[in-house]
Amino acid sequence: MSSHDYNRYRVDVDGGKLSVGVWEPVAAGPGHVPTVCVIHGITSNHLFFAGLVSALPGVRVIGPDLRGRADSRTLPGPFGMAAHAADVSAAIAAFAPEGPVTLVGHSMGGFVAMTLAGISRTTGTEAADRFRGPVLIDGGLPLPVGQHTGAGPVDDLNDEDLDTDDLIAAVLGPAAERLSMSFGTVEEYLAFFAAHPAFVDGLDTVATESFVYDLAAKDDHSFQPSTSIEAMQADSSDMYTGSAYQEALEAVMGDAESQAEVVFLYAERDLVASEPGLYPPELVTDYTHKWPQMSVIDVQGTNHYDILLTETGIDACADAVNGRLGTVADSAVE
Template structure:
């Protein structure tokens, strides 16, 4: 028997409707149902978390499709971390009971989660908004990324101030996302052709499991000529890629959350060993991760060996690590209600 009942809904946000998947637990203890909001990456969708959902029995999972993606693909600008955070907040308010919600973000979703976590960080002590969120649990994302090497020089550090850098959005996308960005301009003659594309991807050399395959199929949008294309808006990807580096809302929230030792201690950062094409080092090189350990000593950093940027939320080892991190946050937030 499944651990959750799944349904998909639409909620009104600026410019239209946001699609939201909700997994309700089929069994849970007395009192408030612990709730998690999962936030996907820049070219992904909420179904990418289905494996993690199965590892969280008794927990409500809210998973929006961010604007410009999947079933929310018709939602246009504004894009950027603040716009996504406000959309996610609308989804949380629609489906979560009053009380704390644990934020979980993978890849760009970590930046959205951090932005949302910081929106209430400056509230007056005791204000409900200040304690609305727990975490975030950041899965190979959500902390400042290294500036990509676009001129042949090795630069693995994430500088505190990017205002003096001449960052070209196209260079950022090519260096960080690579084939993931190229895929958005491609057409596919069938669903099977699209799945074959991923089966040949170096990040999925062990094959596509059911969760990955269903997420990729859900991602496809039909065209008038009966072919298919990935649903993510190129405009959304370009705007969001730049905003992850230079967005004021994200930077302000990062400072708010990490500037408080209590809030910092609630952040868990899970790091994949390999990057988007399963090469080493990962998206966050070891030297950079070590610098974050020293800079934010109260933050929990979890290395997840043997995983790449994608299968950290798909493989058994990755799901186990992510689920454990989430359960720890839920235990703190709900006073041991899951024990």
């Protein structure tokens, strides 16, 4: 028996309607239902969190498709962390208006979660009390470029002179190249991922369903990934040079109480399963010294993707989420 009932809805946002998946717990007890909002990565969609949802029995999970992706792919710009934070806020208002809601972000979703948490703190006490966390899964804290390009020491990504194309190539690599590719069949797209170094152990049901959901049909009956290249370029640049995220980071991490709400989980390996991960150990050490109240969890044996797919990764993520919810899950993934 499934732990949740799943349905998909559309929520009014600027420029159109945002697609939002909602998992309602089957065995919710009386009274308030704890609620989590999961925010996906730059070329992903909400279904990538389905494994984590199964590890959160009794918890409502709200999962928007960010504009320019998946079932929200026709939503126009502007893109960027502030725009996504506003969309996520609209989704939360539609399904959990009273809160509190624990924010969980993977990859770029972590930057969106941090932006929303920061904006809420500067808006007022009532808005700040609506959110818990954020729980950041291999994302949400500033990333270095130098260690990916091999071009010397870690660069400061808060540099307005950085070239967007260089940022994308350095951090996203093959994930960016994939967006311009066409696939004759769904099976061909799945074969592409089956050969990807991050999925050498095979594609499980969660990954398969997320990848199939990601595909958009073209007029010539072929398929392409749904993420808009324009959205990815704008978001990639804004993560590192935009003011909304930086101001939010300062608001959240500059206050000891809110900093203590942040949980940061990082994978051992990166997007192509190479070491170090997106967050090298020395950078994480620097962050623990800079933000000592933040909880940091090293999820060994995982890469940037399977931290949300493997039992090890899901267990770690579920424990972190439950810690922010103040609940203990009955069980993890079986």
